[in-house]
Amino acid sequence: MNVQFKKGVFELCVLALLNEKDCYGYDVSEFLSRHMDISDGTVYPILRRLKAEGLVTTYLSEESGGPPRKYYRITELGRREYTAARREWLDFVKTVRRLLKGEDGNE
């Protein structure tokens, strides 16, 4: 599959996770690599890009007995972007599915 295309989908999935709850980087990496074919290290560049675009922000949280962890939180802009992109994606998938089904029917 096209790499650029996949990248957009990964971003959408990361936003979906962060829309549920704040996570630290490793959480996100585990979540994605459990469900999709993606190398563990690819998540961190995605998170950084989302941060540069203002869709997520980070904060440090001191855990008991350990160095402070960097948490990612979705911003208001991120939420809006996520809602729009989600709808766009679901419509797109619906159309693609319909087209593929049509091809099946012709055979």
Place this chain on the structure above:
Amino acid sequence: MNKEQYLVALKKALCANRVEDIDDIISEYDEHFAHKLSDGYPEEEIAARLEKPEIIARQFVIEPGADPHRRRGANVFIKTGVIFLDIILFVLDAVLFAFIAVFGAAAAGLTAAGACVAAGGGFFPMPVMPAAARILIGVSALGLSGLVAVGTIYYALFVTQINRAYFRWHRGVLTERISPPLSTAPRLGGKLKRRLRGVALISLLVFIAAIVAAFVLMNISAGAFEFWHVWHWFE
């Protein structure tokens, strides 16, 4: 490739790609290793599952205009506004930096004064009191100077950090180069932070202990609570 080799290679590749905030990125991968290691994976396997450092480093390069509809383009009005903002903030910034020197001078002055008084006066006309009390007051001034010195260091780091954050934001508005915004709170390494905290705590304890001891000592040697009357300090 083990953890050490992976992180070194990643750092080199990030440098080669002129990516910013390298230490921040490296610490995130370091943490990734730590989590995986505690789950029982060997270092070689973790590194293999991360992807090659060169490929990862390239993914950290954010191409300008890669996603044009998300780009908030700065028009000429915003750019002019930013330049006026610069002029105002430059003045404010000069004051903020000047205060680093003020606090630093206060710390140095307190140190000198404390040392002089403890060593036996000289420049400092001290009121009548036992020599031991004078030494204790000198020591307490030294403790106070330690506190001010730590405060100065924190303040200087803070001023530097807000300048860096502003510069990053400024560049983001005026140019096409995109980077994540910087936090305005300085991030200190664990070692430096612990050391500064240690110095501050010891200084505070020395200051309080010495000043209380001096007071008690003067009470006892004057034979009264209001020793300043006994020694005619204000007459």
